[in-house]
Amino acid sequence: MKEPSPQKQPFFESSLMTMTDREFRLLRDLVYTRLGINLTAKKRSMLIGRLQKLLRTSGFKTFQDYYDHLVNAPNLTAMNELVNRVTTNYSYFYRGKSHFEFFSQRAFPEILEILRKRNSRDLRIWTAGCSTGEEPYMVAMLMKDYLGKEYGLWDGGILATDISEKALRFAQEGIYPDDRAKELPAHLKKQYFTTMVDGQIAVKDVVKREVVFRKFNLKNTTFPFKKKFQIIFCRNVMIYFDKQTREKLMQQYNAITEPGGYLFIGHSETLGRDQQYYKYIMPAVYQKV
Numbered sequence: 001m002k003e004p005s006p007q008k009q010p011f012f013e014s015s016l017m018t019m020t021d022r023e024f025r026l027l028r029d030l031v032y033t034r035l036g037i038n039l040t041a042k043k044r045s046m047l048i049g050r051l052q053k054l055l056r057t058s059g060f061k062t063f064q065d066y067y068d069h070l071v072n073a074p075n076l077t078a079m080n081e082l083v084n085r086v087t088t089n090y091s092y093f094y095r096g097k098s099h100f101e102f103f104s105q106r107a108f109p110e111i112l113e114i115l116r117k118r119n120s121r122d123l124r125i126w127t128a129g130c131s132t133g134e135e136p137y138m139v140a141m142l143m144k145d146y147l148g149k150e151y152g153l154w155d156g157g158i159l160a161t162d163i164s165e166k167a168l169r170f171a172q173e174g175i176y177p178d179d180r181a182k183e184l185p186a187h188l189k190k191q192y193f194t195t196m197v198d199g200q201i202a203v204k205d206v207v208k209r210e211v212v213f214r215k216f217n218l219k220n221t222t223f224p225f226k227k228k229f230q231i232i233f234c235r236n237v238m239i240y241f242d243k244q245t246r247e248k249l250m251q252q253y254n255a256i257t258e259p260g261g262y263l264f265i266g267h268s269e270t271l272g273r274d275q276q277y278y279k280y281i282m283p284a285v286y287q288k289v
Contacts, residue, residue, distance in 0.1 A: 017052045019044065023063035030070060031086060034079065035163060036219035038242040039086070050085045084166045087240075091134040093176075094183040096235060099264050102285060103231070104142050107262045111230040114260055123156040124229045128218060129163075129237035133171025133211070134180060136160035137203050139233070140210040141192050159229075161216035168213050174203035218249060228258045235284070236266035250277050257288045 028039045060066040070078050094100060127136040136158045144151050162168050178201050181189050193201045232253055238246050253263060254277040263278055263286045278286035
């Protein structure tokens with residue numbers, strides 16, 4: 001009689017590690033304090049799933065051990081790795097098409113006219129939470145496309161910030177899968193990208209040098225900018241924040257936005273009806289009065 005086959009054991013990585021209520025509260029509070037990201041109870045399984053492999057490969061037996069390591073680590077390496085795990089960094093070129101059309105057709109021309117009347121050439125645009133770089137590169141391409149040969153007569157450029165060092169390294173490299181540009185107008189793709197031998201696309205240096213990437217935590221109590229911005233993009237970032245953090249961020253954005261300047265947020269986000277900082281223009285687009 002044939003012996004029954006031994007029952008297959010599940011792969012070690014397939015079962016979720018156990019996280020106690022206390023461990024979840026400790027990690028949730030740490031993430032909120034350091035990053036401003038609000039991990040609700042619904043995010044518990046996500047947090048376990050994204051951290052369990054890291055814990056196992058690093059030799060931590062429990063989430064408490066991992067938490068103790070985070071708060072006692074002598075450098076920021078461990079915290080940076082946590083940032084990479086809890087944030088979602090996916091984007092593509094021309095994401096939120098209506099925003100970029102509004103930028104090209106109204107917001108950017110208005111800002112140029114204001115600056116010309118001041119006899120100023122100082123363009124200042126910030127993309128906060130820039131992820132892997134598609135957004136700031138998109139803005140740079142549209143600016144160059146609109147101004148043409150006149151672009152070189154203007155100063156300033158685009159500041160792009162994110163809290164994830166991993167995302168910033170990807171952005172600075174400027175190399176993307178071709179499908180990230182499937183929504184991009186054909187003339188922009190042809191003019192500002194190079195196709196590589198492996199089929200990926202690379203942003204040309206003429207665009208890359210117009211964007212300055214920096215690590216920055218929007219949870220910071222002060223924003224160290226000497227000059228104000230005419231346009232700020234902060235899209236799909238505030239969904240991670242609670243109401244108190246969003247309110248504080250709006251105060252800070254308002255303080256560093258020039259009168260008449262624009263704020264772009266994510267389509268799933270809102271500033272709320274009671275805020276006094278910006279005037280509603282269209283879905284997810286606001287202007288400082």
